Amino acid sequence: MTARSDRRDVPVREGRQRKPIHLGAHFPGVNNTTVWQDRAAGSQIDFASFEYLARVAEDARFDFFFLAEGLRLREHLGRIHDLDVVGRPDTFTVLAALAAVTDRLGLAGTINTTFNEPFEVARQFATLDHLSCGRAAWNMVTSSDAFTGENFRRGGFLAHADRYRRAAEFVTVAGRFWDAWDPGPDGTGVPTRVVHRGEQFTVDGYPELPRSPQGHPVLLQAGDSADGREFAATHADAVFTRHGTLDAGREFYADVKRRVAAHGRNPEHVKVFPAAAFVIGDTEADAQERARHIRRRQVGPQTAINFLEQVWGRDLSGYDPDGPVPAEDPTFDAVTQGRARQGDPREIAARYRARAEADGLTIRELVIEMTARQQFVGTPETVADEIDRYVQADACDGFILVPHLTPTGLDDFASRVVPILQERGAFRSEYTGRTLRDHLGLPQVASTHAARRTG
Numbered sequence: 406m407t408a409r410s411d412r413r414d415v416p417v418r419e420g421r422q423r424k425p426i427h428l429g430a431h432f433p434g435v436n437n438t439t440v441w442q443d444r445a446a447g448s449q450i451d452f453a454s455f456e457y458l459a460r461v462a463e464d465a466r467f468d469f470f471f472l473a474e475g476l477r478l479r480e481h482l483g484r485i486h487d488l489d490v491v492g493r494p495d496t497f498t499v500l501a502a503l504a505a506v507t508d509r510l511g512l513a514g515t516i517n518t519t520f521n522e523p524f525e526v527a528r529q530f531a532t533l534d535h536l537s538c539g540r541a542a543w544n545m546v547t548s549s550d551a552f553t554g555e556n557f558r559r560g561g562f563l564a565h566a567d568r569y570r571r572a573a574e575f576v577t578v579a580g581r582f583w584d585a586w587d588p589g590p591d592g593t594g595v596p597t598r599v600v601h602r603g604e605q606f607t608v609d610g611y612p613e614l615p616r617s618p619q620g621h622p623v624l625l626q627a628g629d630s631a632d633g634r635e636f637a638a639t640h641a642d643a644v645f646t647r648h649g650t651l652d653a654g655r656e657f658y659a660d661v662k663r664r665v666a667a668h669g670r671n672p673e674h675v676k677v678f679p680a681a682a683f684v685i686g687d688t689e690a691d692a693q694e695r696a697r698h699i700r701r702r703q704v705g706p707q708t709a710i711n712f713l714e715q716v717w718g719r720d721l722s723g724y725d726p727d728g729p730v731p732a733e734d735p736t737f738d739a740v741t742q743g744r745a746r747q748g749d750p751r752e753i754a755a756r757y758r759a760r761a762e763a764d765g766l767t768i769r770e771l772v773i774e775m776t777a778r779q780q781f782v783g784t785p786e787t788v789a790d791e792i793d794r795y796v797q798a799d800a801c802d803g804f805i806l807v808p809h810l811t812p813t814g815l816d817d818f819a820s821r822v823v824p825i826l827q828e829r830g831a832f833r834s835e836y837t838g839r840t841l842r843d844h845l846g847l848p849q850v851a852s853t854h855a856a857r858r859t860g
């Protein structure tokens with residue numbers, strides 16, 4: 406699916422101030438969006454790759470650098486899942502190293518609320534916020550699968566709904582540690598005690614660090630259910646979403662902002678960031694051709710079979726990726742560990758078959774279609790136009806861009822699209838603030854102690 410497929414006029418409210426565009430740079434690694442066989446592809450582990458992408462993003466004045474996280478390799482039919490690429494270094498170590506080689510770029514890390522402890526995560530983010538002078542962001546995820554838990558002492562651990570209850574209590578307790586510092590009238594400061602007895606956590610202790618530059622790191626949320634959206638509306642400063650097309654984006658955006666307002670918060674203080682890929686060419690036709698080529702490399706013959714095996718739950722290695730979709734029914738028992746099928750496998754398979762029959766698609770072509778994500782494809786001008794249009798039409802506040810190459814995948818966007826957005830005044834040409842909260846136009850979190858003293 407490309408941005409162009411839903412091109413049509415969307416009314417942008419008259420007389421309203423232009424919304425600034427915000428941009429995050431997703432580090433491409435450990436998935437099959439990244440094209441690994443490209444001659445320009447580099448390591449997803451070497452620090453040089455992280456540093457390269459972060460420097461490109463900072464030179465282009467991006468809001469933040471973004472790391473996703475997975476805490477266990479997926480398995481399928483007793484094998485490590487071939488769609489995974491091994492090699493995901495620890496988030497805090499990478500972001501701390503990046504803090505030393507960047508100056509203004511926000512540093513966002515995905516850290517799980519299901520398997521960690523609030524004291525520890527609060528301390529890690531406070532440390533990152535101190536080391537980076539106020540650039541830390543936490544993407545709070547719950548993870549949906551049971552098998553990740555088997556890497557930890559608790560086994561599977563927690564049903565879906567309980568994960569959000571734990572997440573809410575987790576970030577509440579973390580927030581109490583960030584706030585538990587009384588600067589005192591003369592600014593010397595003392596830690597204050599945190600006592601919490603709740604359903605998920607019993608904690609009694611002190612923070613080990615003074616309040617960090619941002620007070621609280623910027624809090625992102627990624628998760629789409631009603632529970633997930635409520636969690637975001639209550640606790641997050643931004644939401645990371647897959648609703649990237651114009652219509653789905655506008656619906657999601659309105660829903661999130663409505664929920665935020667219902668919690669008595671200012672809707673402008675929760676930013677919405679869909680993930681988006683992009684392909685830039687010298688002409689529209691060139692860009693479309695490049696996009697087709699990239700999609701075929703992302704979904705090679707083996708990847709197509711592996712993906713379909715996840716849907717069918719059975720061994721399909723005997724099938725020709727350039728042949729028709731299997732006539733046999735899927736099984737119910739061999740679910741891929743790490744990405745549970747959503748709903749009845751027979752219905753999902755029927756949907757896949759119907760699509761293949763309607764468009765005369767082979768297995769590989771079908772997987773290319775069914776796994777398509779939001780992407781902007783075009784010349785630098787049309788990509789800049791579309792991104793600006795989506796933001797002004799309230800489909801989002803910006804995008805987390807997902808390049809398809811490590812580490813050079815952002816180069817074209819930074820050198821060709823960003824200058825157009827800057828010329829139009831749609832995107833900053835210089836950082837005007839120091840912290841990530843400044844970049845995103847988010848308020849500082851007031852210290853509860855300062856508030857108590859003045860209030």
Ligand SMILES: Cc1cc2nc3c(=O)[nH]c(=O)nc-3n(C[C@H](O)[C@H](O)[C@H](O)COP(=O)(O)O)c2cc1C
Binds near residue numbers: 472
């Ligand atoms: C856009 C997006 C990105 C996500 N990224 C991660 C991630 O990097 N690591 C992770 O463990 N879970 C990730 N998740 C999973 C969510 O944290 C959540 O556990 C999952 O979506 C199930 O919750 P839901 O039913 O509310 O969607 C992501 C979810 C979304 C929608």
